[in-house]
Every structure is written in structure tokens, then in C-alpha cells.
Amino acid sequence: xxxxxxxxxxxxxxxxxxxxxxxxxxxxxxxxxxxxxxxxxxxxxxxxxxxxxxxxxxxxxxxxxxxxxxxxxxxxxxxxxxxxxxxxxxxxxxxxxxxxxxxxxxxxxxxxxxxxxxxxxxxxxxxxxxxxxxxxxxxxxxxxxxxxxxxxxxxxxxxxxxxxxxxxxxxxxxxxxxxxxxxxxxxxxxxxxxxxxxxxxxxxxxxxxxxxxxxxxxxxxxxxxxxxxxxxxxxxxxxxxxxxxxxxxxxxxxxxxxxxxxxxxxxxxxxxxxxxxxxxxxxxxxxxxxxxx
Amino acid sequence: xxxxxxxxxxxxxxxxxxxxxxxxxxxxxxxxxxxxxxxxxxxxxxxxxxxxxxxxxxxxxxxxxxxxxxxxxxxxxxxxxxxxxxxxxxxxxxxxxxxxxxxxxxxxxxxxxxxxxxxxxxxxxxxxxxxxxxxxxxxxxxxxxxxxxxxxxxxxxxxxxxxxxxxxxxxxxxxxxxxxxxxxxxxxxxxxxxxxxxxxxxxxxxxxxxxxxxxxxxxxxxxxxxxxxxxxxxxxxxxxxxxxxxxxxxxxxxxxxxxxxxxxxxxxxxxxxxxxxxxxxxxxxxxxxxxxxxxxxxxxxxxxx
Numbered sequence: 001x002x003x004x005x006x007x008x009x010x011x012x013x014x015x016x017x018x019x020x021x022x023x024x025x026x027x028x029x030x031x032x033x034x035x036x037x038x039x040x041x042x043x044x045x046x047x048x049x050x051x052x053x054x055x056x057x058x059x060x061x062x063x064x065x066x067x068x069x070x071x072x073x074x075x076x077x078x079x080x081x082x083x084x085x086x087x088x089x090x091x092x093x094x095x096x097x098x099x100x101x102x103x104x105x106x107x108x109x110x111x112x113x114x115x116x117x118x119x120x121x122x123x124x125x126x127x128x129x130x131x132x133x134x135x136x137x138x139x140x141x142x143x144x145x146x147x148x149x150x151x152x153x154x155x156x157x158x159x160x161x162x163x164x165x166x167x168x169x170x171x172x173x174x175x176x177x178x179x180x181x182x183x184x185x186x187x188x189x190x191x192x193x194x195x196x197x198x199x200x201x202x203x204x205x206x207x208x209x210x211x212x213x214x215x216x217x218x219x220x221x222x223x224x225x226x227x228x229x230x231x232x233x234x235x236x237x238x239x240x241x242x243x244x245x246x247x248x249x250x251x252x253x254x255x256x257x258x259x260x261x262x263x264x265x266x267x268x269x270x271x272x273x274x275x276x277x278x279x280x281x282x283x284x285x286x287x288x289x290x291x292x293x
Numbered sequence: 294x295x296x297x298x299x300x301x302x303x304x305x306x307x308x309x310x311x312x313x314x315x316x317x318x319x320x321x322x323x324x325x326x327x328x329x330x331x332x333x334x335x336x337x338x339x340x341x342x343x344x345x346x347x348x349x350x351x352x353x354x355x356x357x358x359x360x361x362x363x364x365x366x367x368x369x370x371x372x373x374x375x376x377x378x379x380x381x382x383x384x385x386x387x388x389x390x391x392x393x394x395x396x397x398x399x400x401x402x403x404x405x406x407x408x409x410x411x412x413x414x415x416x417x418x419x420x421x422x423x424x425x426x427x428x429x430x431x432x433x434x435x436x437x438x439x440x441x442x443x444x445x446x447x448x449x450x451x452x453x454x455x456x457x458x459x460x461x462x463x464x465x466x467x468x469x470x471x472x473x474x475x476x477x478x479x480x481x482x483x484x485x486x487x488x489x490x491x492x493x494x495x496x497x498x499x500x501x502x503x504x505x506x507x508x509x510x511x512x513x514x515x516x517x518x519x520x521x522x523x524x525x526x527x528x529x530x531x532x533x534x535x536x537x538x539x540x541x542x543x544x545x546x547x548x549x550x551x552x553x554x555x556x557x558x559x560x561x562x563x564x565x566x567x568x569x570x571x572x573x574x575x576x577x578x579x580x581x582x583x584x585x586x587x588x589x590x591x592x593x594x595x596x597x598x
Contacts, residue, residue, distance in 0.1 A: 085359050091300040092359075119296045121323045121331035134321065138299050 064208035210250035311339035456547030
């Protein structure tokens, strides 16, 4: 069989030469597919990164329900701007730094986490001042321009005083190093960031709502299907798309895993395409409670 | 593999890995032990880092310091390839380059250790070609005549460099020359009695004083006899047990060794001819202890044949 790969994106078309087992393995791997909404978000982040350093750096607060792809977006942007080694000055240049807020973030834990992320050794009994000095010194050396913080709503796990200290710290880092902050979290993150009016005013809000049966959703499904290495062209009706939304609650992660499962079934059964029938017949192996935030 | 440090100070030319890591640790305000733990190395003390780093340690250090594993291997002492346990780099520096040390002090407050300072076969700095000085050189008795009499030492330096290279090759590689440089150094540092034919054999105590500071090496280095009359430069035998001598004695012995090995048979004949009976007997005993193939090279007329 020599299938016509015109229905696929080039990377997926190249995989048609692989065995069924290899194609299934690739589909099970975590991978990035650029869809219009993600592309727009990445463009906004790129614009932010390209801005010159000023005394009051702008930033973004990205709010979305769990499973809407915030972490993947952050990871994608970080990978698109990897660290490079300046051999003349023997230092790493890292324009984008990404980390996840700890479950119970305090000033000390935050600095410790920051230093661990950038690979700086520090004694466990170091004072907050020592940690701060090392963090500022190394972030300045690394020429960090954009600090991305995932799970920002975890700030709410601390006491009111701890929340205040941490928000002050974020503002201080942004001012001192002239870096942009990108905070990602669920709806509660808005409440956490709102604790510091000055910080909240600097961060433009970017919402990633759940998918609905509109043109944008069709573009997402088209992007997913074009990147699944199936030999035949998939035909999906508007009715089936509504069914997909119903099955996945409009969550990005759910939509991706549904189409991955359907594609694996298509390879295993030999159908080599996703159809309305396969969507109708699909039953999840386990039912996880949808995360509503 | 391993953690990459965001900043690493520039290593000095020929710097030991432990020294570089110590300076890197100071940059992050942590101890050397803490840094090695952070980098997940199996070694943490300077001596262990420089003498006993495993392949895994080398790869981890290379990844963390953003250099190649080959560069890291150059910064530690070579693994011992010869069964001469005592013939290897020292655990403490046996010499220093005063010019480089001053230059390091201008750049860093941390002490810097250069690999060649631990290698007893080195006689001069590889960076600035200045003759090495003994470490802790404030003591007048540990002065370096190689710097105080540069003219004469300058003459023997080319031979001394050849000799140092021969010894280095012998110690660090599997190269086995027909006659061991170690054995030749031992011979050259033996006492030389008054020449058999030219000077009368003086009675005790004049005899002891007359020959006490003279060694066989002076047969192969013109002008050495006059220097030995002024300074007791070669006082004890060069042996495997004690391969370290002050850099002055080493320079002399290595130069004489290179001249000796240029024509070993003629050099041995010349040595024997220059010695009176008691000394000649000592040299013959030395010859008897050599392997058979070495004896053939030095003395084809030996009873071994």
C-alpha cells in the first residue's frame, strides 16, 4: 500500500513509512501541535520577549481551566527559546525561565526553587538574604528576560502575610531585573495576583476558555487530524464534532487524548482513518471527573 | 547528563580540576564538598578529585562546567600505567612558577593549583618557560640557583628539557627504552671520587671532604664541577623511593641524563674510566642490578655475554 499523504502535515506524512507499532508509539508520546489559538498566544509571548527592558516591565496573566494546555504552552515557549552557552564569558544565556510554583510557596522556598531550576548550588541552611543575592546575581548573569510561573494559584495556600510577601517578591524581581512576568493558573490565580494591585495592573489578562462548537474548534480538530499519521483521510461531520465536545467537556487535553485513542484504534483495526462512526462508538476506558475551576 | 552550572570562572592554563572546582564553589558561596555533591560526583576531596575521578565523574564534571570530557581528563593526573607506584604525580606541589602565581593572585583570592607543579619531572613553567622555584621559597636555603645563575643553567636547559621529556615519557606511558632513565639518574647522582688518573687518592678526612659533593653527573656537564664546589646541589641518590629533588638538582640530573643517553655505551665507558677502585666497584654493582638487555647496551663486554 502506497498511501497519498496529501491529507497530512509533512511530519506526520513522514511517519507513514513506519510500522504500525512505531506509529502507535509516536501517537502515545507527548507532542506539540500548533493550532490557531496556541499560535496567537505564542505570538503574544514573543512580542513580550522582544520588548526592550524598562523600569516597569509589562507581563501576562494567563487564566484557564485545568487541562486547557497552559503548561504545554509554557513548555513550548521555553523550548522555543533555549539557553545558549556564551563560551567567551563562560555563562549560560537563558532568555526564558519557567518554573512551577510550589504547593505551599514561601519566600525561602521560592528562591530555593528558582536556584534549583537554574542549577545554582546553595547550602540548605543559607539565609533568605544569601538565596536572594545568589538568585539576583545569577539571573542577571543569565540575562533572563521573561519569568514564567505556572500554578500561580498555589500562592493562595499560604497565609495572608506569606501571600503578601510572595507578591512583593515577584514585583521586586520584575523591577530589579527588569524582567517580564508571565503567570499561569486557574481562575483562582486572578484572586491570588489581585492581592497586589500594582502587580495586577502590569499583567494583561489572557483567557483560554473551554472549546465550543465554533470555527476555532474546527480548526483545532483539523490541526490534530492532520498530525495523526493515518494512511486514509478522516471525515468528521459537525454532529460528530459536537459529540467530541460533549465527551471531553471542551478541554484541550481531553480532545487530544480522544483523537489519539481513536487514531490508535484506527491503526489497530486497519481502518486507518477517523470517522463519525468511530467517534460515536468510542467509549473511554476510564472516566475521570472533569476539573471545573 | 548532570547539572549545568549557569556560570563557571575561566580556568587558568594547566589548572587542576580540584582547583577549578574550588574556585567555582567560591563563586556560588558554597564549599567544594557541597559543589561536588551538587554535581553528583563520587569524589569530594581535592586529592580524590585529581587522582581518583571515575569516568562518570569526568563526564558529569564536563557537563556541569561546559567543557569536553577530554579537557577534564587533561586537568587531572593520569591514571598509573606503570607498576612504579612511587613514580607518579605528588599529592602536594613540589614546585611553583612565581610569575604565574602572582598573576593568579591578581585574578582570584582562591589558591590556584597548576598540574605541572605536582609533576616532579617538570623543570620549568610550560606557560612562561620560567624555571620553577621550590614552593614556600622564602627560605634562603631553598633558593633556586637556576634563576640565580641563569647563564650557566641556560646552557644546560636544552639538554635538561630533553631529559625531562624522556623521564615523563617513561613514567606516563608504556614506552620502555633500552636503558631505564631512572637507573641512569641513580648512576648520575652517585658520588664521584677523585678522578683515578689525574688526582692522587687523598687520605681521610681530606678524601671525604674532597669528594663529598661531587657526583657522576659532572662528567657529562661541563662547568658543573665548579658549581658543585660552591653549592652542594646534588646531595642524595635519585631513587624510585625519593624521586623528588629540588628543581636545581633535577635540572642538572636531567641534562646529564640526556647527554648520557645520547650514546649510552660510550658514556658508561667514560664513567668507569673516570672512577677510582672503590667507586668503580659501586658502579659495577649498579650495573649488575640492571636487566640483561640494559647491560648489553651499556657494556657489551660484560661477563653476562
